[in-house]
Amino acid sequence: MADDRDHRTRRQAWTAFRRLLAREFPDHADGIRIMLELGHAVIRGEIGSEHAKALIGDHVRRLPGVDRVVNRLVVAAPLKPATSWDPLDDPASEPPFLVTDDLRRTPREGTNIIRHPAIEPGGPAVPGLPLTLSMDLRLLADGETDAEPIAISDLGVDWERVEVDVEVHSASLSFVTGSNRGVVVVRRDDASLPFVLHATVHADVAPDLIEVMAIFTHCGRYAGIVRRSIAVRRLAPGTDAASGVRDGSEPRPAGSPSGTIGEGSGRQVYGAPTLGCLALRLEAEVPTLTLKILRSAEGVESRYVWTSTSPVRGGPANRTGYLSLGDDPARFAQRMRAEVAGLRPGQHEDALRGYGQEIWERTPADFQELYWTLRDNAGPDFPIQIVTDEPHIPWELMQPFDDASGRGGDHLFLDHPVARWIGSAEGHLWQDLPSGRIASFAPVYAESAYELPFAEDEAAWLCAELGAVPCTPKRGPFLDLLREGWRHGPVAAVHFAGHGSFDDAGRNGILMTDGWVSATEVGQSRNVLGNQYRSMAILNACDVGASAHSLGTMSGWASALAKRRYGGLVAPLWPVSDPHASDVIRTMTRSLYRDHATLGQAVRIGRLKGCRHSATPFAYVCYGDVMGRVTDGPGMAPAGTGVP
Known part of the structure; x- marks a missing residue:
């Protein structure tokens, strides 16, 4: 009986793997053959890229009955359909197999790895009912999350696991305070341990698709965001929400094959940015404060999630809030640009101070409290990274002030090294x-x-x-x-x-x-x-x-x-x-x-020169990693040598 159960389990796993191949690599799946004998698996056929080859090898290594893998896939154009060999067929029908030295070397992931972000719901979103979500970083893509792979680099040679922080937001879900933040544990040569959380769908949710956004960080350094839309299933009129039945009340367990759960899951259909490759470099310097100002609501461009992240302890426990800018950010930016551009040198400071304080007043109270805490502890020179997909407001121009205490500072980008980056290109933030x-x-x-x-x-x-x-x-x-x-x-x-x-x-x-x-x-x-x-x-x-x-x-x-x-x-x-x-x-x-100053320091130094004499230094915006530096020397021709 136990042998029968083991055989069924193995067959189910291999069947799921074949389905995954067909879904993720439709042009090549029928031409991929796997020979399995005594725990040794040899993969043959053709595939479209080296990355896909590595992903298939990693997945085969996790299948039951596989101890070692030799990946002999050839990177080439798609094959025409061919008959696949089932490794669970009668052993008598298996092709001849030769154990080579390659089989005796167990592949191990190195210090630079690839994982695929996945947001997986336990089913469709039913207004008024709980919804379970799983955040994961998988060996294979799930095909439903709007993101490319995350590159994790600078791992130690003996690394076994890495903890990646994740924070989840949705304008259509309610979370118990703090429950939307957790950790995904990335494991070497193994499936990650996902972060599973529970939310409640707003009873008055209007759209047919709700959007969930996950923000990934490590030790306070921003790695990127991913988004996924989830279908809304509405109960029949008169049905009690508490008695509603939903498909798939829990996400799949960690490491299970990727795919769609529930009848209603679907791709993003409105306004989803095509996100770049997320990146996580463990040896990168972390700024003291990272501000993330990212679009949150489905179809509402002026509603944003504001998250303040710092590796320094202090300030409010809840550093995340929603920011509604209304329909005037573009007009605000146009008005400011028109007025400032017409100011005479020496007459600019009061006008710019007014705009800077107006921007400060728009920011969440929790951010303001955290900023004063960091400034009290570290002084006014700490670096700040802004990541945003809000295109109009120059957040760097804000001028902190507190009427109650009389505290005040200069414009953010004069008191601090500051740089911004674009939310949809988060993984390309290069230090x-x-x-x-x-x-x-x-x-x-x-x-x-x-x-x-x-x-x-x-x-x-x-x-x-x-x-x-x-x-x-x-x-x-x-x-x-x-x-x-x-x-x-x-x-x-x-x-x-x-x-x-x-x-x-x-x-x-x-x-x-x-x-x-x-x-x-x-x-x-x-x-x-x-x-x-x-x-x-x-x-x-x-x-x-x-x-x-x-x-x-x-x-x-x-x-x-x-x-x-x-x-x-x-x-x-x-x-x-x-x-x-x-x-x-x-x-x-x-x-x-x-x-050899950092990018944020260099631009700040450039602004400070002449900022009291003209509005021009205030005009410059810096996109990039605030901690970015030319680390290998300037690489320039020596001064005075002329040009080639």
Whole structure:
């Protein structure tokens, strides 16, 4: 009897695995064959990528009856259907098998691994009823969560498990205080231990799909977000919610094959960002404070989850709240940009202080309490990372104040190193900024009204002091650099000093001597420079740092460059003064590439120079890792050596 049960269990596991192959790799599943004998499994056939090959090998290793695996899958184009061999068939029909030395070496995961985020409901969401959710990091993708894999790197050679913090939010669910935060335990060569939580669906939930968002962090460092939509099942009129019957009251156990549970589970259908590859680097420096301002409600762009994370103890226990900005964030940003751009030098501070305090008043009380606690304990210099998909409000400009106690500070990005990043590109937040040469584009415009003499001097200074390479300031050479690189080796940064534009009419670009280059052109897949080097972009042009909503996501240069894996962007949000703008960039680049300051420190130093004399230093926004640093030396040509 026990043997029969074991045989059924094995057959069920292998059957589930074959179904998983058919679902996840439909073009290759019928051509994959597995030979199993005496605990040794050999995988043969063809598959579409090295990543898929590794995932299949990992899954076979976890199946019952498998002790060792030899993965002989060939990465190639899809096979035509062929007959699969069932490893649970009569052993007499099994093909000949030869045990080789490969079988005696047990594969082990190394120090850089891949896992797949999964949000799995216990069933459809029934208004007024409990809903069980499981947050996991799996060896194989579940096919339902809107996210690419999470890369976990810098693990020790003898690592066995890593704890990853997760925080869950949904505008359509209620959680017992604190119950939406937990830990996923990632295990070496094994399924992770998921975080399982229980929530209650709002009785008045309106949409047919609710959205659940999970935020992953490790030791306070942001790793990324994933989202999943869950179908709403409404009870028949007159049915008591407490007696309602639901499918699948619990999620699958850890390590079970991926798939859909419940009749109603479904893919995201409204406004879900296509998230990039999440990344978790265990040796990366963690900022003292991370602010996450991320869209939360289904179909409501102005409702956000605000989460404040710090590895420093202190402040309120609940650091998460909802933020409703109403329908005016875009108008607020437009009003501020128009007023500040027209201020004369020396008359800007009161207006900017007013806007900074208005932004501070919009922030949640729990964040304000935590900020004062950290400031009291650590002083005003601690680094702050902002991660947001809210495109309009310059949160860095906020000016903390407390009427009750009389406490106050300067603008956040003057008192602290601050950088922001885009929520949909969280996994591409890169801390190791590249060394190499700066590619400098500085157009000399023919029309006298367009002349920017200080921008031209800025480019000449970069060449003389930091060994930047002067490039022909035309559309073709600029786009060719982004697509093909150059002969001078790694590109540390792409620098532009000239005219730029961002407005509601869609003019969003930088002006070369022969025409405009738009953010849309830069955001397309032929732009490979960021993927190749993680290059910085330093665009000293009016308005280029601004963003807006486009097709449900953020648009603009910041989004385009983040999508193409650039290490960061420094650019102004409003029109800037030529001489003051040049001072900001010279000071910032010297600090970053010559003095080895972090990205956040370098931009702060650049802002502080001249901020009392002009509104221009306040215009600059910094996208990237606030702790980012050129760690391998500046990689620049020595000062005074000229250019090639």
